[in-house]
Amino acid sequence: MDDFLIYLRLGFDHITDLKGYDHILFVIALCAVYTIRQWRQVLILVTAFTIGHSITLALATLQLIHYKTALIELLIPITILITAITNLFFREPKSRLSATQPASQTGRYGLALTFGLIHGMGFSNYLRSLLGREADIIKPLLAFNIGLEIGQLVIVSLVLILAFLMTGVFRINRLHWIQIVSGVVIGMTISLIMDNEYLRELLK
Template sequence: MEDFLIYLRLGFDHITDPAGYDHILFVIALCAVYTLQQWRQVLILVTAFTIGHSITLALATLQLITYKTALIELLIPITILITAIANFFFQEPKSRTLLKTRSTNRAGGRYGLALVFGLIHGMGFSNYLRSLLGREANIIKPLLAFNIGLELGQILIVGIVLTLAYVVLNVLQSSRLRWTLIVSGIVAGMALSLIINNEYLSEILQ
């Protein structure tokens, strides 16, 4: 049980670590268009992302798939940039009917996007987990614990973002569109910086 808690904490710390803020940026971009009242939709969205990264995290940790680490480190900020740019096309509904219709139409696409991009992020998580496991004989429990820790960290990040959104939209009376564009613009700028400064991209362009 003690080992389980250790790996759970490591998973939580890994995704919430400011030094590895690329995963944090993705979660922020993912839920930037939602409000606190839409927490159920966000929970489903984060679950889709979790399913995606759980699959590749398990496969890569068990060494059932191989990939170039440098390429994944480039693809992760690209997924962040794409998600942030997709948010720019968000338009604040003028009525509840439009809200329901647009939310339904948009949901399927965003869930699919979260699932696919989760597959890429899972390979990024596995690099860290493999370094922790070393020659551990049984990696199933550590893998499960680490994954749960990641999920708890994601929920914390989402909670903070949605709470800030509530304050901005309901207390400061800002528009939902403005909030979405500002948050997504900041995330897009940071993601673009990560892409430009990526060593693998520099090698490709040389």
């Protein structure tokens, strides 16, 4: 059980680590268009992302799929950039009973699931470096993934609470808030992309 808790903590620390903030940026961009009252839709969205990254995290850790690590490290910030850019096209729904228009909502779930597949391969790079030659990797894999989910839920909760404070308490226009958050994410992500060594090699 001690090993389980160790890997659970490692998963939590990995996704919440401010030094490697790319995954944090993605979760922020993913949830930026929602309010705390739309927690059910956020839960579905997070579940879609979870399914995606859980699949590739398991497959890659078990070495059932292979890929270029450098390419994944480039694709991750690209997924963040695309998600943040889509936020700029968000419009308030005509009906306040839904968070977004049905078509865009379904598309957002698909985006989260697809991009989750890419992020899962990024998570596996770190987990494999921790496992080394360890024989039993199923329990560490499960614990690490649960740790990721706990950390992810903490980030989502903070994003929704901050959005509530800004739009509900300080009365910042919701569309302006989404644009501000997405703009900051876009700026930081472009910096990550430009600093990516694999991209520099491709452009030579």
